[in-house]
Amino acid sequence: MSFGVIITALLALLLLGYFIGRKRSITLSKERSQKLHSLPQYYGYLIAFWSSVPALLILLFWAALESSFIISAIVTQLPMHLQQLSTDEIGLFINEIINLSNSGLIAEDEVKRQAVSRYNELTEFSTSIKSAIVFILAFVGMFVALSFVKPEMKARNLVERLIRWAMIGCASIAVLTTIGIIFSVIFESIIFFKTVNVFDFLFGTHWSPQEAIREDQIGGSGSFGALPLFVGTLLISFIALVIAVPLGLMSAIYLSEYSSPSFRSFAKPILEMLAGIPTVVYGFFAALTVAPFIRDLGESFNLSLSSESALAAGIVMGVMIIPFVSSLSDDVISAVPQSMRDGSYAMGATKSETIKQVIIPAALPGIVSGVLLAASRAIGETMIVVMAAGLSANLTFNPLEAVTTVTVQMVTLLTGDQEFDSAKTLAAFALGLGLFLTTLVLNIISLYIVRKYREQYE
């Protein structure tokens, strides 16, 4: 029985359970001439839940783990010489078996033929066991739950408790996601740091994962000194902030302190549009228009620039993060109490003096946290740099040269035709770990400052 059929059957059971439960509660109430504690549909919901949800969970759980169990079962039955192959080669072999099984073609190789038939057997076996367990669970759930239905049963309270637990589960997905992120980057990173020294990774100045140093070196397919990447990331983020902070801050100041309401309602959405444009569009624009423009501009000053410069990527990224600076700054500037402004105007200060000397200092924590959020956004930004910054790992602070960033290298390392466990893919996870930790720290500081700031004016 296929996955889709089981799901459909379970949904049918869910509906059936609802009607049976409802009916039963009404009948019982009439038989015993006893008033129901809750409305009949709550009994229906309860039966519907027990007759489908546990079975569904088991089904999903099974489906998630099925393939890895079957594969490992096949691998243990393989001849010794095949078992001793590397993980990647076994993976390829397994893929071939699965493809053969799906296409129905007959393999010419005896070992493969056996593996295919074993795979087919196991899949069939797993499917029948799975269907059996799921349906037994569904029916048992339905009947046991039905046997509990009594007029005095507090069905509504039980349903509400279920709803509450379901909601807690949904909310907890955020925590699970974080745990998932941490585990997915940490495990691979640990394997990576077994072959590459942590200090060599953090402070090494030579990054070229593609080039093999020695053929026989395990995992050492290249050198992994990530310092040029960190410097490149910082350089581009710095350029972006140099663009975004003054423009974003001045825009926010103008919009909240000077502009008429009608201009504000026109300009604010336009500024926010900058954050809504997909980054791949910015990347294309940076590569197609801004980078050549900067190169031509440089040539007119007799500077020879590469067409992929840190400057082009940084400028475009800066424009992209303007709204992050401006909308948070706008919020905090508007939150500065009017009495501060009044106090300053009453002293004979002009508007700009009031802004510079009273409002900005008062709003500073909020502005700083906006800038930190923008910085975290810039460091993690991928598409603009992938498309406009280039791949050459130069250790340089010169914005006119091409640099590469952490995110660019992650994309390059993981989108090529690499095997999953090579040092190159592992390096991408190590870079991911660094990226996650850096942005995490920035985000937490920023959130903390905002929270403190809100408390101050509430």
Next chain:
Amino acid sequence: MTGNTTEIIKLKLAKRYAKEKRFKLYGISAIAVSIAFLLSLLINISVTGLPAFQQTYINIEVDIDSKLLKLDSQYSEQELFRANYSKVIKQSLKTMFPGVKGRKQKRALRQLVSKSAIYQLRDFVIDNPSVINTRQSLWFLARDDVDVFMKGGIDRSLPESDRRLKDFQLVWVDKLLAENRLEKRFNVSFFTESDSREPEQAGIKGAMIGSLLTMLVTMLLSFPIGVSAAIYLEEFAPKNNKWVDLIEININNLAAVPSIVFGLLGLAVFIGLFGVPRSVPLIGGLVLTLMTLPTIIITSRAALKAVPPSIREAALGLGASRVQTTFHHVVPAAMPGILTGTIIGMAQALGETAPLLMIGMVAFIADVPQGITDPSTVLPVQIYLWSDSPERAFTERTSAAIMVLLGFLIVMNFLAVIMRKKFEKKW
């Protein structure tokens, strides 16, 4: 105040007002710069992309000769399908340009027409078998170089070696133009075809369907989960509970985690651990769900918070339970806000590229995906893939695909604005 003080203040006033004016100017220029950048981006993309909505077609007198097709007088459908249409087209072009000599030129002549002409002719013949052994005047897609030339992308005055079209090819094109055999038409195939190595055949249908399926998965998962989480946190969660605090911190932090990190999560957990296939809308949808959840939760909470407590008190006062109060009164009242937030989250997910690169949605896929477990790509990734192609015709198509993507985003945001306006309740 002594007169002296007034004098001192007066002395500096002009300078202070000049500063004031300058400061105000900085503010307005900051906004102007941002808007100018946005405009230049949009104009630039439009100018590059608009030509892609037109495509050059070429008219050929085709002799559908059964001998060239290598068909006997009796033929099966399969033989008709496998017949040698490429030879027919080659021969027809030769007849139109009799003087062509040499292998290089002959090849160039064949390349006036897109490769898709063969399939187009095949389908035409299969649909109308009676055309065999007749002469038909048919319109085919022109090759990308001819198309670029027709759109003014090739400068005749350049030296021949720097041009994609050589002198002899230009002679042919001129002849075709003189005979009205070249024509620009609306580019239907851009919307009805999938990706292709040949720019003139490449379209965005596959990517659009891929995006649609991915969004469907994202929507079906993130909306119920996100809204439930928001309802719990806003309406039921106990205050000062460690677990609830942890959830809140996580949501706020996840909203700012770089999207590429979600790609790593998808790669390691969904693909590596759970064996979800790569490159399919299912995995894309799963990853984008995790990414959009914080947005949906945060905006939904804001919408729930905006429902005045009096509504809750009224329902509770009538003896409704808290769950009933929430689902019968508070959630419906907050629905416009929740939907607006969901649309914004979806728009974000629709434009997202980086995490999808990590989970293999970056492969070249020429088929339209049929379901959520078929390999596919999505619109922004298609844009990324095309932007990497050196052909000029692809640049044009990249911009056009961007216009389509931005079009979708504008529609979605517009919807969100309308929804907010229409259902906005004043309490």
Next chain:
Amino acid sequence: MIDIEKREEFDIEIDKTVGKPFIDDAKFSTRNVDVFYDDKQAIFDANIDIGKNQIIAMIGPSGCGKSTFLRCLNRMNDTIQGCHISGDIKLDNEDIYHKHQDPVLLRARVGMVFQKPNPFPKSIYDNVAYGAKLHGLASNKIELDELVEKSLIRAGLFKEVKDSLHKPGTGLSGGQQQRLCIARTIAIDPEVILMDEPTSALDPIATAVIEELMIDLSKKYTIAIVTHSMQQAARVSQRTAYFHMGHLVEVNDTNTVFTNPEHQLTENYITGRFG
């Protein structure tokens, strides 16, 4: 239903300000002042003189326009969108709403203290030095130090804060904050000080300190104070103006207003029949 017939104050006509609104030695004089917020009129035809080195108190029920009127005197209403003013307001016989009149200069001459103490998020020293720095009143650090000290002494705050001049002004108690605001106002040596319910956010002891300070300051400055408390008006002011629903009802010597009010509305208010 409220029996409107019995609420006599609704029937009483206000056509002209009674009492003695005009005096000889006027610092401020206003004639026919109307104030609008968008279309809503907040002040109707206010005519009054404010005497030099005197304290004038403005009293009346909430929303009567007394604060609005006060904010006209240093053009603070300019900062509120949709607010416009007609009529003449003259400071030393100069029209302060004349187009050549500079609001920045005017506000330096007419200082203001607000209802809620609003020290800037700066140190105590910087709060007091703020105005002087803006207007370039001190040419060097020593002069500035002197000015800050002098102002703090005049505001009666110096003893309490002399060891913590560089701590934030927001850390002080409410009464101290308000005296800090007074100190920062007198640091630029204004001619008039407007006070908008300066003690309504303070406890009685802090209020007493501020009131004493006001009397002391009135030797040098002209002071206009808006207050909710009739006792305060009676304690500190020489003249009192009574506002009612945007109308200036009665102006007279404080003593006369409280002992022998001319207008029925004033009497109702001071005898506590409403307000």
